[in-house]
Amino acid sequence: MNKTSRRGLLATVLCALAVPASVLAQSFPAKPIELIVPYPAGGGTDVLARAFALAAVKHLPQPMVVVNKPGAAGMIGLGDVLNGKEPGYKVGVLATDLMTQPNMGLTKITHEDFTPIARLNYDPAAITVRADAPWKTVEEFIAAAKKGDFRIGNGGNGSTWHLAAAAVEDKTGAKFNHIPFAGANPAALSLLGGHIEAITVSAAEVFPHVAAGKLKLLAVMSDERIKGFENVPTLKEKGLDISIGTWRGLAVPKGTPPDIVAVLRAATAKTVQEQSLRDALEKQNMGYAYAEGEAFAAVMAKDHAFYRALIQKLGLKGQ
Numbered sequence: 001m002n003k004t005s006r007r008g009l010l011a012t013v014l015c016a017l018a019v020p021a022s023v024l025a026q027s028f029p030a031k032p033i034e035l036i037v038p039y040p041a042g043g044g045t046d047v048l049a050r051a052f053a054l055a056a057v058k059h060l061p062q063p064m065v066v067v068n069k070p071g072a073a074g075m076i077g078l079g080d081v082l083n084g085k086e087p088g089y090k091v092g093v094l095a096t097d098l099m100t101q102p103n104m105g106l107t108k109i110t111h112e113d114f115t116p117i118a119r120l121n122y123d124p125a126a127i128t129v130r131a132d133a134p135w136k137t138v139e140e141f142i143a144a145a146k147k148g149d150f151r152i153g154n155g156g157n158g159s160t161w162h163l164a165a166a167a168v169e170d171k172t173g174a175k176f177n178h179i180p181f182a183g184a185n186p187a188a189l190s191l192l193g194g195h196i197e198a199i200t201v202s203a204a205e206v207f208p209h210v211a212a213g214k215l216k217l218l219a220v221m222s223d224e225r226i227k228g229f230e231n232v233p234t235l236k237e238k239g240l241d242i243s244i245g246t247w248r249g250l251a252v253p254k255g256t257p258p259d260i261v262a263v264l265r266a267a268t269a270k271t272v273q274e275q276s277l278r279d280a281l282e283k284q285n286m287g288y289a290y291a292e293g294e295a296f297a298a299v300m301a302k303d304h305a306f307y308r309a310l311i312q313k314l315g316l317k318g319q
Contacts, residue, residue: 028260029062034090035250038077039155040070042185044205044286045248048121049093051280052250052271059267064091070182073097073156075107082113082253088260090253091117096160096246096303103308104158105317111304114251115261116296118268121281122289123202124222124245125164126232130191131216133198138219138238141198145174151196152176153187158316161187163307164200164221164244166314171240191215202246203229204286221245228285247289247303249296265293 037049046068053064069077074097084090094114101107127138135141144150154161157180165176181187184201191199192214199206203226209215210229217232221244225234235242250268252261271277272290281288291299311317 038074039183043183055274055277056271059270073159111300117250119249119291119296122247126203153199
């Protein structure tokens with residue numbers, strides 16, 4: 001066989017090796033995609049995921065099926081995404097806990113293990129108590145917290161909501177007994193039952209209970225007052241420079257074929273325009289904050305650095 005023939009054979013072999021990836025991408029998705037929510041049903045992340053899955057039906061040839069896999073402030077579910085054997089068929093719903101957990105030394109999973117599809121929303125943390133609680137203002141609540149060991153529920157040890165409460169402690173001198181839950185919804189249910197004094201989850205995640213007159217917000221941790229809670233002051237208005245919240249977005253494991261990533265990004269860009277999704281966010285008072293691909297990656301990198309500095313300042317690493 002001469003050199004020309006060998007080169008021709010080599011080119012043929014290389015083309016053949018490239019076919020499977022191409023065929024895989026062209027046929028994707030050939031079956032339902034699991035949308036992994038690493039928190040219990042009923043919380044803000046779950047609500048967003050289910051609304052997204054319904055809206056995405058128009059833009060993918062196969063449905064997205066929401067699967068809740070809670071635990072370890074989201075890391076159990078995200079670990080399941082990373083262990084998926086078929087590229088693109090497990091899409092993770094990421095939240096800001098992915099920025100806090102590794103910085104506290106609680107997991108080896110980081111944002112760098114994922115290829116971002118898009119960020120979908122952002123919601124600030126809030127201090128929420130029962131509607132019949134004796135504190136009418138956040139000042140009264142903090143003053144009482146300085147005298148007693150208040151039980152404050154969060155979405156799990158090392159979660160964004162844990163850090164939100166810890167930041168309030170740092171700024172005010174209040175002392176909290178941090179009670180971890182598998183997610184915001186279990187924490188809210190415990191508050192409704194009178195088992196804890198307050199929670200520091202997002203305003204959106206307690207909105208139904210606030211609307212029903214069972215819970216009340218004392219303050220939100222944002223730069224400005226938020227839609228739907230215009231009568232609730234920010235901590236910054238009260239002289240406390242605290243602005244903490246969570247975003248939620250979609251991602252697949254790093255190394256997922258680019259063609260599959262492109263399919264998911266294109267479908268997501270169309271899905272976020274669906275009125276049904278916007279209505280679902282509006283109904284829950286959840287903030288829309290779309291950022292595709294590299295823009296989402298930049299948000300994650302920035303927040304990873306922010307929470308690393310905050311965790312070091314608060315001395316929380318390893319807790």
